[in-house]
Amino acid sequence: MVIERNEYLDKIIRHKNNGLIKVITGMRRVGKSYLLFNLYYDYLINNGIDKNHIITYALDDRRNKGLRNPDNLLKAIEEGIKDNEMYYILLDEIQMVDEFEDVLNSLLHMKNTDTYVTGSNSKFLSKDLITEFRGRSDEIRVYPLTFKEFTSVFDGDVNEAWNQYYTYGGLPLILNFTEHEEKSNYLMKQFDKVYISDIVDRYNIRNISELEELVNVLSSSIGSLTNPKKLSNTFKSMKGVSVTEPTIKSYLTYLEDSFLVEKSMRYDVKGKKYISTPSKYYFTDLGLRNGRLNFRQQEENHIMENIIYNELRVRGFNIDVGVVEVREQHEGKSLKKKLEVDFIAQKGNEKYYIQSAYEMSNIEKRKQEEKSLLNISDSFKKVIIVKDNIMPKRDEFGVITIGLYDFLLGKVGLDY
Numbered sequence: 001m002v003i004e005r006n007e008y009l010d011k012i013i014r015h016k017n018n019g020l021i022k023v024i025t026g027m028r029r030v031g032k033s034y035l036l037f038n039l040y041y042d043y044l045i046n047n048g049i050d051k052n053h054i055i056t057y058a059l060d061d062r063r064n065k066g067l068r069n070p071d072n073l074l075k076a077i078e079e080g081i082k083d084n085e086m087y088y089i090l091l092d093e094i095q096m097v098d099e100f101e102d103v104l105n106s107l108l109h110m111k112n113t114d115t116y117v118t119g120s121n122s123k124f125l126s127k128d129l130i131t132e133f134r135g136r137s138d139e140i141r142v143y144p145l146t147f148k149e150f151t152s153v154f155d156g157d158v159n160e161a162w163n164q165y166y167t168y169g170g171l172p173l174i175l176n177f178t179e180h181e182e183k184s185n186y187l188m189k190q191f192d193k194v195y196i197s198d199i200v201d202r203y204n205i206r207n208i209s210e211l212e213e214l215v216n217v218l219s220s221s222i223g224s225l226t227n228p229k230k231l232s233n234t235f236k237s238m239k240g241v242s243v244t245e246p247t248i249k250s251y252l253t254y255l256e257d258s259f260l261v262e263k264s265m266r267y268d269v270k271g272k273k274y275i276s277t278p279s280k281y282y283f284t285d286l287g288l289r290n291g292r293l294n295f296r297q298q299e300e301n302h303i304m305e306n307i308i309y310n311e312l313r314v315r316g317f318n319i320d321v322g323v324v325e326v327r328e329q330h331e332g333k334s335l336k337k338k339l340e341v342d343f344i345a346q347k348g349n350e351k352y353y354i355q356s357a358y359e360m361s362n363i364e365k366r367k368q369e370e371k372s373l374l375n376i377s378d379s380f381k382k383v384i385i386v387k388d389n390i391m392p393k394r395d396e397f398g399v400i401t402i403g404l405y406d407f408l409l410g411k412v413g414l415d416y
Contacts, residue, residue: 169287
């Protein structure tokens with residue numbers, strides 16, 4: 001089964017031979033190695049690059065254990081370079097190499113090398129590589145399969161694909177299983193044996209149960225506003241244990257650094273400023289989230305919101321939660337009220353205000369979804385994405401409504 005990841009492949013191709021290190025990041029099991037060693041490798045071969053000019057090493061392979069020594073790795077690469085033509089260096093899981101910064105620095109000094117590396121956590125990227133190679137590296141972030149990528153290889157109609165996708169997520173290997181038991185076992189084992197264990201080992205966490213309980217709380221409240229103080233209070237009231245705010249803040253950072261969750265901050269649309277707390281946390285893969293809860297909480301409306309968030313991130317948007325302050329009359333008094341916009345999606349000069357609406361079955365529901373959008377005075381596009389399979393439309397206020405499938409499959413753009 002070949003899954004095309006054209007969004008990422010095109011990014012890599014655009015950065016080819018630009019003199020910078022290409023750093024491919026993302027959570028484990030998301031397909032970084034496949035992207036680099038299969039899709040990009042095939043692209044190079046198909047575009048006339050001699051295979052002897054492509055040097056590849058999977059550094060998590062036991063057979064390459066000796067190359068985790070930086071001097072051995074450099075020597076092996078240098079011995080593979082036989083002439084002055086361009087050589088393409090593809091290194092998987094570079095963080096397993098001691099002093100890998102020095103290795104990459106040395107490769108930058110070689111005029112006829114173009115280097116690509118993968119890493120599975122942003123600690124490796126943000127704390128090490130970005131500091132060492134600021135201005136000399138490009139990050140290409142890889143996410144789980146989008147709904148469009150998922151349906152491209154799924155054997156079934158779009159409704160069945162949606163049911164599978166929002167239940168089991170977009171880790172590529174999930175498509176190898178057919179039964180619920182197989183899929184659920186895979187996802188639950190991945191969370192416990194790979195992701196949680198990776199965080200525990202990397203940060204030397206002693207009280208694993210605290211971290212696991214935090215993951216459970218976040219899993220149960222996707223799309224809800226929270227902060228370390230609120231989470232600490234939740235532990236006290238519901239679990240009967242005391243976990244300090246600094247500890248919870250650290251755990252949240254670890255989960256973000258491992259690409260398991262992403263934080264979306266609140267932004268005051270009228271005041272044009274960030275509100276530091278609370279924030280929302282979304283899961284990078286819904287299958288892992290659902291598996292963590294043993295598939296007990298399948299609120300399709302919240303899952304849909306999370307999937308829209310992920311889709312926007314794949315498309316390169318930065319996402320904030322919008323807050324719109326309005327005044328309303330209540331019993332003769334003028335009261336302040338804060339309305340929420342699910343997503344403020346921005347990329348360069350593009351900006352969209354987006355609401356996720358599972359259903360708009362009547363006028364009142366539509367007014368409720370539109371209210372915050374209609375209280376924004378600027379001219380950027382305002383969009384409602386609804387689960388119903390509807391024809392896209394624009395109302396008299398300029399608010400665009402499009403169906404979820406049309407949006408996720410790229411049939412209707414946000415600029416409709």
